[in-house]
Amino acid sequence: MSVSSTTWELDAQLTRDTFAVGDLLLSRVLLMDDANYPWLMLVPRRAGAVELTDLDEADQIQLMAEIALASGALRAAAPCDKLNVAAIGNVVPQLHVHVVARSRDDPVWPKPVWGQLPARAYDSETRDRLIAALRGGLGLA
Amino acid sequence: MSVSSTTWELDAQLTRDTFAVGDLLLSRVLLMDDANYPWLMLVPRRAGAVELTDLDEADQIQLMAEIALASGALRAAAPCDKLNVAAIGNVVPQLHVHVVARSRDDPVWPKPVWGQLPARAYDSETRDRLIAALRGGLGLA
Numbered sequence: 001m002s003v004s005s006t007t008w009e010l011d012a013q014l015t016r017d018t019f020a021v022g023d024l025l026l027s028r029v030l031l032m033d034d035a036n037y038p039w040l041m042l043v044p045r046r047a048g049a050v051e052l053t054d055l056d057e058a059d060q061i062q063l064m065a066e067i068a069l070a071s072g073a074l075r076a077a078a079p080c081d082k083l084n085v086a087a088i089g090n091v092v093p094q095l096h097v098h099v100v101a102r103s104r105d106d107p108v109w110p111k112p113v114w115g116q117l118p119a120r121a122y123d124s125e126t127r128d129r130l131i132a133a134l135r136g137g138l139g140l141a
Numbered sequence: 142m143s144v145s146s147t148t149w150e151l152d153a154q155l156t157r158d159t160f161a162v163g164d165l166l167l168s169r170v171l172l173m174d175d176a177n178y179p180w181l182m183l184v185p186r187r188a189g190a191v192e193l194t195d196l197d198e199a200d201q202i203q204l205m206a207e208i209a210l211a212s213g214a215l216r217a218a219a220p221c222d223k224l225n226v227a228a229i230g231n232v233v234p235q236l237h238v239h240v241v242a243r244s245r246d247d248p249v250w251p252k253p254v255w256g257q258l259p260a261r262a263y264d265s266e267t268r269d270r271l272i273a274a275l276r277g278g279l280g281l282a
Contacts, residue, residue, distance in 0.1 A: 050223075051212065051223075051224055052205075052208060052209065052212065052224075052226060053213065053224075057206075060205045060206070060209060061205060064193075065198075065201070067193060068193065068194050068198075071192065071194050072194065082191075082234075083192055083194075084227070084229045084230075085228045085229075086225070086227035086228070086229065087224075087225070087227070088225045088226075089223060090223055090243060090250065090251035093223075102231060110231035111255070111256050115252050115253065
């Protein structure tokens with residue numbers, strides 16, 4: 001294994017596009033800087049992981065638990081009509097799972113959010129309030 | 142609970158759009174009738190489930206195992222560059238997980254597939270060969 005496959009580091013594009021919410025046992029939780037929809041990402045801190053199947057079975061189970069935890073925290077912080085959960089990674093290969101809170105009156109409903117609208121940055125007050133609520137729901141407060 | 146929430150039945154649109162591959166312990170496995178991309182769906186046979194979090198913890202773990210199994214079977218039957226795994230459900234609420242085999246030379250790469258191209262129906266020979274390979278990979282042969 002090369003050094004790059006043994007030391008986990010958050011992908012540069014994910015770093016640019018998000019704010020850190022906190023670390024769960026497996027995943028770093030990020031908030032997309034896109035006020036169009038409350039949108040989390042879970043990034044398992046496992047170097048070199050691209051596909052869900054690159055995680056071992058214990059990590060897969062932990063990731064599912066963290067998806068469920070993040071779903072509940074997101075829904076509590078930002079009531080919604082539907083959650084969209086996806087591991088796509090066609091552009092950013094580092095394994096990351098989107099958890100997006102969708103509402104029937106959001107700007108692209110019912111289409112999936114990817115590739116639809118330019119991100120709309122949060123104002124800092126809304127962002128800080130949302131992150132605080134999310135940290136509470138995730139047990140990170 | 143109403144009758145409709147206690148008796149699982151495959152959603153009518155999913156029935157129309159797919160071919161049955163077989164039943165795993167939790168999920169019915171379907172092949173989307175879209176030759177643009179090899180595309181499976183896993184539908185947990187749990188009446189009334191809409192979100193991943195509507196499954197109990199044991200079912201969530203089983204679903205993750207079946208996603209991993211389906212990922213391997215799909216990749217073996219249809220070599221690809223990336224798997225896209227998603228539970229969206231904005232149009233069809235019945236909980237279903239997409240597992241899509243993506244290639245850098247497929248018609249919409251790197252965009253996600255949803256809402257991009259009209260489905261292109263399989264010819265029956267290609268479809269039957271693919272389903273047979275998938276059943277083998279899923280341990281259903």
